[in-house]
Amino acid sequence: MSTVTPSRPGTTTTPRPASRPPSRLRRAGAVIAGIALAAAAVAVQAVALEHEDRLGNLTWTGRIGDEVVASRFSARVTGVHGAKSIQITDVTDKVEKATTSGLFVIVEVGATAHREPQKFGPPVLLAEDGKRYAATDKVKPSLTITHPYIQPGWWTEGVAVFEVPVAALTGARIVLPLTNGFFIKEANLPEVEIDLGLDDAATQRLIAGAEDVYPMGGKK
Amino acid sequence: MTSPPGGGTRRRRPVAVPLAILAVATGLGITAALGGFAKAPEAPPEQLGPGATVDQKLFLTKFVASRTAFQPDVYGGEGKRFLEIELEVTNKSDRTQLVGSPGHAGKKGLLYAQSLLKMTPEIKNEFGPISAITDEGVPSRQLHPGMTATVVLRYELERGQRAPEQVTFDVGVFDPEPPGFSADPDLTLEPESDVEGAPPEVEARVTLPVRRGGTG
Incomplete structure (x- = not known):
């Protein structure tokens, strides 16, 4: 389209056209920059936080017997028992007996709050293979550690009751989270994760020592 | 970047693009x-x-049996009749799941039991079926990982309503890794097709004859 007559090969004196097409080098540079930007976009996706990391709890860990100090409360596990069945007596002296195809695990926990009263959400038994067992619904929450407010100044004691296959016991940990709002959820709440100290020998002792009937509730 | 000097070579036809x-x-x-x-x-x-x-x-899920059941009224009323379906459910997921409720009257179900997409014939009643694990002394609604539980679905029969001769369940399958960015632990059924909002895939149809418990 240029009005300049094409120069013959060898002659270099003719002025170049005003708008010359971009050189190959420049075009290659643009392509490389494009690829680099696209790759960077993909790479950024990979470092984006997972659902669990964005909204999951902040976890303080410890072992059975330790006092695990989290940001808003401290908790400790004082004992672990096994049971084949649980006998629940309600306030009207009605007796119910809960059974399981696995084993009931009763974890004795204590907790104290640092500044404001706290309340626990449903505890979880975290097996070594990552499976999460929610606290059993066969025992009413009013009989467990999720019921009372955890107050500052003294230790509140209670139990968490789980129902698990015996194969899930070795290496299990208890996770105590705080309750979260029903409509407005708070992200990154504190929780404690306490190793129950169940090595192979302790697991065998727990199974062998499991009570036939573990009584709960009733008038005190 | 200039064309070769002289005009001796034949002009090449651009064939690559038409061929492609x-x-x-x-x-x-x-x-x-x-x-x-x-x-x-x-x-x-x-x-x-x-x-x-x-x-x-x-x-x-093992579809064990279906039967009619009668629950007498402790206060001396007429009592209630039910159609019961017994299932043995093993949780293969990595967390405790809740039984939920099966699909009923064209509505989607909830949680585990949403995979029971539809029962034919439909039993119409106001509240739909009740589902729970009832054979362990205290009723439970939890399915713990690696454990098998007997789940009973109960459809209340109204007075004078006869239980069907047999019931057929459309059974769906859960998607272990549902699409989407959130790794929410929600249970999602595998859809029939990739189209947005496609109904769940019916993996199996299970027909159970209804055993009559005397009062059916």
Whole structure:
């Protein structure tokens, strides 16, 4: 389209056209920059936080017997028992007996709050293979550690009751989270994760020592 | 960057682009003739009977039996009649799941029992079925990982309503890794097709004869 007559090969004196097409080098540079930007976009996706990391709890860990100090409360596990069945007596002296195809695990926990009263959400038994067992619904929450407010100044004691296959016991940990709002959820709440100290020998002792009937509730 | 001097060489015809277009068109034509890119139609749902086990990927469900049941009224009323369906459910997922409720009256169900997509014939009542684990002394609604529980679905029969001779369940399958960015632990059923909002795939149809418990 240029009005300049094409120069013959060898002659270099003719002025170049005003708008010359971009050189190959420049075009290659643009392509490389494009690829680099696209790759960077993909790479950024990979470092984006997972659902669990964005909204999951902040976890303080410890072992059975330790006092695990989290940001808003401290908790400790004082004992672990096994049971084949649980006998629940309600306030009207009605007796119910809960059974399981696995084993009931009763974890004795204590907790104290640092500044404001706290309340626990449903505890979880975290097996070594990552499976999460929610606290059993066969025992009413009013009989467990999720019921009372955890107050500052003294230790509140209670139990968490789980129902698990015996194969899930070795290496299990208890996770105590705080309750979260029903409509407005708070992200990154504190929780404690306490190793129950169940090595192979302790697991065998727990199974062998499991009570036939573990009584709960009733008038005190 | 200049054309070679002299004009001796024959001008080349640009054939690469037309050839490529032709190849793509042929490929698309063959694909279209074979039914396009849509998912090939799956085999029709398996027809199963009592005692059959359906692998729902996150759960294993055995359809044990169906029967009528009578619950006397402790206060001296007429009592209630139910159609009961007994299932043995093994949780293969990595967390405790809740039983939930089966699909009923055209509405989707909840949690585990949403995989029981539809029961035919439908039993109409106000509240729909009740589902729970009832054989462990205290009723429970939890399915713990690695454990098998006996789940009972109860459909209340109204006065004078006869229980059907047999019931058939459309059974769906859970998607262990549902699409989407959030790793929410929600239970999601595998859809029939990739179209947005497609109904869940019916993996199996299980028919259970209803055993009459005297009062059915």
